[in-house]
Amino acid sequence: MTDSTLQPVRALLERLGLVLMPTLMSTGQYQALADPEGAETHTPAAWETPTVTAADDPVPLPDALPVRIGRMIIKRRLGRGGMGEVYAAHDPELARDVAVKVVRDQETTTAARIARFVSEAQITGQLEHPGIVPVHEIGVTPEGALYYTMKRLRGRSLRELLEALKVGDEQWTLHRLLHVFVQICDAIAFAHSRGVLHRDLKPENLMVGSFGEVLVVDWGLAALLGTDDPYAAEPAPPSDGRVAMRPVRRTTSTWTEDGSTLGSPGYMAPEQAAGDSGRIGPPTDVFALGCVLYELLSLERAYQADNPLQLMFKLMSGPPPSPLEVAPDRRIPPELADIALQAMANEPGERPPEAGALGELVRSWLDGSRRRAAAKAHLDEAHVRWDAYLGVRDEQAQLMHQERRLDAETPPWTPMVEKAELLAVRARLDALGNERLSAFSGFVTACDQARAKDPDGREAADLLADGWWTRLLEAEAEGDHGRVRWCADRVREQAEERYAERLEGTGSVSLVTDPPGVQVLCQRVVREGVQWGLEEPVALGVTPLERT
Numbered sequence: 001m002t003d004s005t006l007q008p009v010r011a012l013l014e015r016l017g018l019v020l021m022p023t024l025m026s027t028g029q030y031q032a033l034a035d036p037e038g039a040e041t042h043t044p045a046a047w048e049t050p051t052v053t054a055a056d057d058p059v060p061l062p063d064a065l066p067v068r069i070g071r072m073i074i075k076r077r078l079g080r081g082g083m084g085e086v087y088a089a090h091d092p093e094l095a096r097d098v099a100v101k102v103v104r105d106q107e108t109t110t111a112a113r114i115a116r117f118v119s120e121a122q123i124t125g126q127l128e129h130p131g132i133v134p135v136h137e138i139g140v141t142p143e144g145a146l147y148y149t150m151k152r153l154r155g156r157s158l159r160e161l162l163e164a165l166k167v168g169d170e171q172w173t174l175h176r177l178l179h180v181f182v183q184i185c186d187a188i189a190f191a192h193s194r195g196v197l198h199r200d201l202k203p204e205n206l207m208v209g210s211f212g213e214v215l216v217v218d219w220g221l222a223a224l225l226g227t228d229d230p231y232a233a234e235p236a237p238p239s240d241g242r243v244a245m246r247p248v249r250r251t252t253s254t255w256t257e258d259g260s261t262l263g264s265p266g267y268m269a270p271e272q273a274a275g276d277s278g279r280i281g282p283p284t285d286v287f288a289l290g291c292v293l294y295e296l297l298s299l300e301r302a303y304q305a306d307n308p309l310q311l312m313f314k315l316m317s318g319p320p321p322s323p324l325e326v327a328p329d330r331r332i333p334p335e336l337a338d339i340a341l342q343a344m345a346n347e348p349g350e351r352p353p354e355a356g357a358l359g360e361l362v363r364s365w366l367d368g369s370r371r372r373a374a375a376k377a378h379l380d381e382a383h384v385r386w387d388a389y390l391g392v393r394d395e396q397a398q399l400m401h402q403e404r405r406l407d408a409e410t411p412p413w414t415p416m417v418e419k420a421e422l423l424a425v426r427a428r429l430d431a432l433g434n435e436r437l438s439a440f441s442g443f444v445t446a447c448d449q450a451r452a453k454d455p456d457g458r459e460a461a462d463l464l465a466d467g468w469w470t471r472l473l474e475a476e477a478e479g480d481h482g483r484v485r486w487c488a489d490r491v492r493e494q495a496e497e498r499y500a501e502r503l504e505g506t507g508s509v510s511l512v513t514d515p516p517g518v519q520v521l522c523q524r525v526v527r528e529g530v531q532w533g534l535e536e537p538v539a540l541g542v543t544p545l546e547r548t
Contacts, residue, residue, distance in 0.1 A: 073090045101147060103145070125138070135148055153207050158204075187214070197285055265315070283353060293340040297327070298327035299330070372453075471487045
């Protein structure tokens with residue numbers, strides 16, 4: 001390609017404020033090379049197209065490949081998107097594998113497409129976050145091919161993972177999926193903090209790496225917020241002393257006119273689908289994340305239709321059915337279903353304000369889930385200890401009955417040899433006293449540990465109240481009034497409302513007489529010292545009395 005051919009590309013880039021130097025590699029020829037791995041492939045609809053940078057082993061396309069792009073040695077094509085082609089390549093200078101994205105159809109591409117391509121590279125390159133694919137360089141080959149290089153991703157898209165889960169080829173727990181989702185939210189939250197919207201979040205654009213990494217890719221529709229001037233002054237530091245984030249700068253614009261619609265049907269927020277640029281903001285990305293969360297929970301898309309037009313109609317018609325209804329066999333926690341539907345609210349103001357807030361809702365549920373799981377383990381231990389306590393108590397009752405019988409049958413002068421059974425029973429009763437005390441102490445400790453792990457849970461408090469109530473009845477039967485009062489205080493601490501009537505000793509009476517119509521009086525028995533007396537009578541009514 002001659003210098004005269006390169007001039008239009010260079011002139012356009014200079015108008016956009018970006019000057020790119022050609023590669024120093026004199027061997028960087030953009031030549032054709034047959035793809036040995038080429039095969040006929042089905043071209044999916046736009047809303048089904050997976051992210052080209054996210055595939056681990058995509059099927060190469062059959063047309064010709066360049067030998068080099070810049071200094072990068074091209075190995076194979078990974079795929080193509082609406083704006084560019086992506087190749088697996090090798091950087092001989094740094095001895096590493098990379099991915100190279102090139103503007104496709106260079107000869108016929110528009111200025112808007114080139115601007116958007118450069119904008120994608122610049123925005124992604126400035127969003128330095130572990131959850132966002134890093135861009136290494138951007139350049140133009142001597143032949144006029146505009147490209148940028150980025151980290152070579154290895155793994156699979158979230159779409160591929162979801163499909164594998166759906167058919168049973170993968171077995172991921174809900175907690176593991178939610179940890180992936182929280183990492184996605186963290187990456188988008190970082191972008192939002194820098195004034196950047198992704199605007200095309202969907203499982204195809206979310207990468208799950210081979211070593212646990214989670215990456216958000218394909219920032220081709222990213223937009224900047226907050227200023228029309230790419231060189232506007234940085235905001236003043238916040239008054240609370242926090243460090244102000246440096247805004248992302250871009251030397252190109254997205255070239256998106258008001259009223260145009262960019263995004264993926266089925267994941268676009270209503271305001272994005274309607275092309276209402278004045279209402280597009282972080283909640284727009286939150287809506288798409290809500291759709292992703294919906295799919296993680298149910299393994300079904302929130303909006304399904306035969307074509308994009310029907311998808312758009314469903315989207316504008318209102319929220320989808322709850323994932324609880326769509327996938328009842330998944331046993332989705334209702335709190336998570338509510339979070340997904342809240343994120344997918346039609347009005348932006350009804351959603352979490354940005355991705356970080358949505359991620360925090362899910363993270364809080366995960367933290368609570370861990371606490372509830374730990375509390376359940378302690379509760380299980382409490383039940384074991386309580387069963388042991390009841391078992392010891394029952395054995396004590398049986399042995400005490402046996403001890404009284406043997407004692408009555410054994411005169412005091414009976415030889416020690418003949419008292420062996422009685423002595424053995426008494427020895428066992430002594431040991432059971434310590435075992436009973438230990439079992440109840442372990443029961444109380446396990447309940448307290450469960451309450452510490454899950455302070456809002458009622459199960460541990462109710463179980464502990466039941467235990468103290470049982471002890472109260474035992475003390476009452478033994479005539480130990482001091483211990484009765486002690487146990488009553490413990491019951492009040494745990495479940496005062498549930499035991500209020502029993503603690504007060506209130507009750508009811510039903511009375512039937514023949515003939516009916518008899519006046520019924522009630523008098524309370526009172527004790528003063530060693531004397532017993534009756535209070536003034538109270539009229540309860542006439543018979544029959546029903547639970548009076």
